[in-house]
Amino acid sequence: MARRVLFIVSTLKRCGPVGVIFGIVKHLDPERYEAAIVTLSPEPSESDAANFRAMGVPIFALNKARWAIPATMEGIRRTRRSTGADIVHCHGIRPDFFVALARISAPSVSTIHSDLTLDYTLRYGPLTGRSMALSHFAALRGFRSVAAVSDGVRRRAERHGIHATTIENGIDLETYRPPRSRQAIERLRAKFGWPLDKLVVLHASQFVAVKRVVQVVRGFLRSQLSSRAILVLAGDGPERGACEKVAAGASNVLFLGNRPDICLLMAAADVAISASSSEGFALSVSEACASGLRVLASFIPFHRRMFELFPRQVILFDYDGPGSIAQALDEHVRARRDPFAVCEPSRTLISSRRMSEQYQSLYDCVCGEPR
16 A cells, blocks of 8 residues: 655745656655645645646645644644645745644655755845744754755755755656757747747746846846847746846847746757856756756856766856856857757756655655555
8 A cells, every 4th residue: 555645835836846746746656655735825826736636646725824823733734634644745944844843743854955044045134044044954853854955955954963865856858858850949939939040048047146147137248149149038036127127128138937838948949047156956957958958057066966967068157247157158159059969867867757766765764664
């Protein structure tokens, strides 16, 4: 009889952690594990709930406000009992806090998706951010097991007394793959209205400080490349207004907002760019590598990992303001995308199947051998 894993998340809004959950669930061995999901807050419009339901995954929506702490904890306890879940797997600060406080009677696992100290500091300022990080680490000490999405995230957690296992995030290789032909690229460009005679530089991420999106826009506009290229930005967030102000009047900078078809954007583009100051595990960079794109990336630990796996595709640069982005674009982006023969062993290492298998092994250790 399969054990049930109850995933707990704030919402199923399309984002990296929700994509990770989807990848784990998609490749669960049905003889060993089955999945259910608890969401804490009302679903936003950009939700992946329908995709989980299409896989037959039950979703239990608590629909609680952020300040409804006792009601949320009781909802988690009640759902755990009603589903008979054998293990609880949390993703995010709110699920981690509530499960740690609720003291549910089931083994618990959490996944740390970023460098918590840096992430919270950048989002909320040094004082509030550090306090939130310390509180989050305190909550994580109550879990049976903790997974970190990269060695860098694991090492940061260990400084705070959290002994984590590294399980790198994975992506769906059926979705993210190189285009079959030049004609396929041109058909997608026609669909998106992108000119065939221009180089397409793609940036796909949230518009937050750690991603340096404003600097990417500035750097692109300063580059000589911009005269024969377009910059396409997929995503949204608090810094979008600043980006649009910098790009005001520039017809070669396109803002697409959040998109469900990132895989098609990557298939149509020539190069992906990431100037992030920190990444736990940048799914968009992995997706770009799996899609056969050239990737221009800032010199940070996670990007170095991608360079090790995809040395023919990933180009690293030292970030030193928008000028360094302009220089990197002018030095390394000269022609349309090449039909890269992507290294299949490396693609396998970043696959969601590999990730799911590693999580199932972790569940085995937490719960004992499968029934």
